[in-house]
Amino acid sequence: MSNNTFMLWMLYSPLHWIISGMTMVINFTGRKTGKSYRLPVDYRRVGDTLLTTSYKPRTWWRNLRGGAEVTLRLQGKDVKGHAEVIEGEQGVMEGIQAYIERDPSTARLFGIRLGVDGMPDPESLRQAASTRVIVRTTLT
Template sequence: MSTDAISSTPPRNPPKFLNNVMKFVLASPLHSIFSKSLLLLTFTGRKSGKSFTIPLGYRQDGNTIFLFTDHKWWKNLVGNAPVTLHLKGKQVSGTAEVIEDKEVTEKELQTFLLVNPNAARAYSVTMDAAGQPDPNQLRDAARRFMHIRIHLA
């Protein structure tokens, strides 16, 4: 048996009620309470053609937004899909880039957790006393999560 085995635990879904509350708050004048670490991502389903909006944690570096998910909706973003973000109280457009390179994902997830250490629990990563993520847990998380970059227009 390999020591590299990863739990196939299905992703945790936040309660629908909580997602709806976050969507309301992030799209309202009260957004500043959470908008430093959360945004709304809107995309179109590739099969259904329906519009979906979800709250997500993010990191921004210039005109690039970094997102991570362990849900299957990321497949809708393959092929540089156009997206809309509700970011810090403003509606902005961008293009999604799905990053499948797990080494890049690990590096970006580490940067994300250093900037947003309170998010570590959501990725099943513990931070040590010096504020560094556990390297084994980080590697496992990078293999479970998909990395998405949004390039703002």
């Protein structure tokens, strides 16, 4: 069983609560193929907005460029949202910073050093942003 298959099984099962606080399923339609995709992704919630990161070389997020309606499996429930991709360095830096503010332990996963004040080191934040995009989903 692949990691994605296992994660999907978990997120749709009664055991979802074990991982659904930071992992959700995003369902979207491929722009070129029209095929339906279902992908487990990590997220951090900021109000009615969900932030997800992806490395630029991955391709799934490209289907969301220009905005797209999505269905999420979020904490055991199916909800609708509108997803947008943020690719510009400043926007990605702001998204990563919001991610870290919600969960400071993720700084290490991004390779970002935190100062004694808990704020991300600007250079390591810039470096992390140069390799990633942010997918921002607003619940509808």
